[in-house]
Amino acid sequence: MAYRTVIPGLPGGPLETSFPVVIDLIPTWRHNRPGIKLRGAFETTQHNTSNWRTLARAEMNYVIGGAGGRMASWHYTADDEIVGVTLPVDEVGWHAGDGSGPGNMSTVACELTMQRAMVENPTRWRRARRNAAEMMGKTAARKGAPPPGKYHHDYSGKNCPILLRNNATWNQEYWEDYAAFYAMEREAMGATPPDPADGVIYIGDTVRTLVNLNLRQQPTTHSPVIATLTSGTDAVVNGRWASADGYGWLPVRVPGIGEGAVAMGDSSGAWLVKVADVPPEPEPEYVDAVPIPALLDTDLKKDYDTATGIITDDTGHDFIFTADVIEFVVPTVAGEFAVENPRPIKAPYTIGDRAIGAWLVENRQGVWHYVLAGGDDEWVRVPYANTRRVSDAPLLGDATP
């Protein structure tokens, strides 16, 4: 039995799989759906849930419901019967444990569930591992990333996927399956990878109608018509794709007419086409990491306390020692600021998390950042504007209250 499903964010049209694909996306307002486009060299990242109790539907419910307040999200969840999709595969999820590193920012993640009854049944467990490898191998083919893909362990050192990593047979079978399904999909594609942007419409893109098309108040055929757009009308996509009444719908803003939703087409073809891309988001820029002995050596002694002065390093950047207790007011990924170890590894901060901002530093764009101890002699930076100051940190030498 073969199933054909349009996977949100996957170029090249419906994907044929040997299992049903269940699409149930994390709501866009959830803090664990950052709404950032994947960037950089695409890869796949395989995980195990490390949860002996759950199958795919339960893990999907967990992540759709906000992951219990954790900054955690991923794209696919596999068991022996289905693969679920909880994030479009052109969006960033928080799963690799490497902050704003390549694991989170460039890869699509699959959680392979490991409910004990399933794992202890050889037929079911083989099927589940194969389903995960099929989804990932075919996704890699569509996105032009040749095997092998990556494991979570490759990005953060975590022992994940724990069952695949710790069993030589399962590990080998996963990568053999992955490569076979990659090859199968490449053949189905005619050995030509689709343009990564082909068929994928982003918020901010401009689309043009190819037929006379109703602009409706809501994305459903029951909603009132605001206007009938004549063929050749341009509109700007201003929201996320939705499915209703057998159609895919795009929320759009039509200059001079208004905002509403249009259906994208039917089985006979598309009713609109992308004519202009949204300008790419600028990559964040940070000052180069340079050794700053005073920063590495500080142990937050009172000597350096708040704003006794500005220390300018030999590249001209100003550092102000503050030892502020800060609280995050928006979800924030700490940027790389390591000196001795350049890997950005700090997991994202969520609203209400607290930290000690040891220093304030101004980057080349004139934006102020707090510099935080990231642990293990690593330092990270977060935008000052993402925080509020709670108090001074208690420092060595302070009297006990």
Ligand SMILES: [Zn+2]
């Ligand atoms: Zn993992």
